[in-house]
Amino acid sequence: MAIRRVRAGLKGWGGVGAMAAVCALALAFVLLLPLTQSPGPDGAGTGGPGIAEGVQTRAVECRAPEKQTLAPSRADGPTIEAIKNRIGARRKLVVGVDQNSYRWGYRDPNNDGAQLEGFDIDLVHRIAADILGDPNAVQFKAIPTDQRIPAIRSGRVDMVVRTMTITCDRLGEVAFSAPYFRTGQQVLAAKSSSVTGYDRSLAGQRICTAAGSTAYTRLAKDRAAGLLAATADISTTVPNQLDCLVRLQLGEVDAVVTDGALAASQAAQDPTVELKGAAFTTEYYGVAMKRDADDLVRRVNRVLVDYRGSGWQTSYDRWLSATLGKDSAASKPPAPQYLRTS
Known part of the structure; x- marks a missing residue:
């Protein structure tokens, strides 16, 4: 009624x-379910009252936040090894996404199974393919806007790919990849x-x-x-x-x-x-991860190097050209710079 x-x-x-x-x-209600019922990457439930509590942040000297990331590398480290060592059905990349942002991360009821799809979702599949050898080895978790950082810091997700702007304030709490999209x-x-x-x-x-x-x-x-x-x-x-x-x-x-x-x-x-009116800021979307997950940050940046050359434009044409225009020049991220050293 x-x-x-x-x-x-x-x-x-x-x-x-x-x-x-x-x-x-x-x-x-659907968007809130993963926050209270979904297990974390280690199989333990991590939702509940404590997830939104304030956390102490690390001070970060910040100039041009979109450049404060680590250089690309294909080398595995402890974070990636832990992901690869998950057993059976749990051997997946756990990613926080949106499921109701049209063309970015959403479920189309007209498609078979109403699978998540969109520009951000394409990037998630590309990262999973590189790390686990299977683009579908992903566990998606719907994360509200204000829960993106808590979900990363608590370990509920390995990363967030959810139209998340790289900012100086956020760099004190999480690490970001190089930019993959420009907006305002x-x-x-x-x-x-x-x-x-x-x-x-x-x-x-x-x-x-x-x-x-x-x-x-x-x-x-x-x-x-x-x-x-x-x-x-x-x-x-x-x-x-x-x-x-x-x-x-x-x-x-x-x-x-x-x-x-x-x-x-x-x-x-x-x-x-x-x-x-016109956009009144310039902002860049990045993939967000834990601050100490250096190997994962470097690996995602390596994926983005390849993705910008093969995949980004295809995804843009499929999902965003109808809403942002066929000319993608204004949305393309700048050439990456890797100013973070540790």
Whole structure:
């Protein structure tokens, strides 16, 4: 009954957008299941109350965070050996991903088995093939935005491949690969909205961001510095970014701020919303791992060297060209630099 009421309330937003909202609400419980029920890579349950507790971070001197990574190497080390030594059905790469970001990591109900697919998922399969010799030797775990770092630090996952921006703050808690995608923060709102972009038109508007996202961090800093109108309401945060689209469709917020690459995919789901203005930051997605997993970081960087030459463009053409345009130049990561030495 609840879902029928929501569906009825969404009339006027367009069939695709309404269904996106209903599906996202229905997925809320599914997204939380891996946090409480899934075993960690060692087979022990690691979900539960302790996972979101604060952790002490290592201080990191940070300049150009996308360059603070280790040089590529194919050599196995203790982290990779531990992955390879898993027995039987557990001999898999355990990866935190999204399952409701259209074209990035999502389940298409029209496909057989509704398997996870998308740009991030293609990269996961490539890494698994290199480390374990089997692109399907992967255990996917759906991780909410604000649980990405706790999932890595607790050992619930070997890595996170989930449109995760490399930042100086995050480098104090996890290690990143070299960038595999370039994007920037952008505003999403209804086509009929008076919002024109990241500007004065946001005054008095209710803005939604994902908890733990770089979007919220930027909005909070800009408002404190007087660069964002003091009347802009940034109090609405959600576990997963797609929930912001649902809030927008329900009329609970007036605008969404998120990575432009994700916003474009959401606009493709709902023809009544659109990107407003240009991107106002430059950000890079990276694969996140434990800080002491040096061999795994180096191995992923080795995979990315090959992937940029063979695989990246194919994946872009398949998943993202329809939402970001056929010209991928603006989305390609820069030539990698490896400034981290230890």
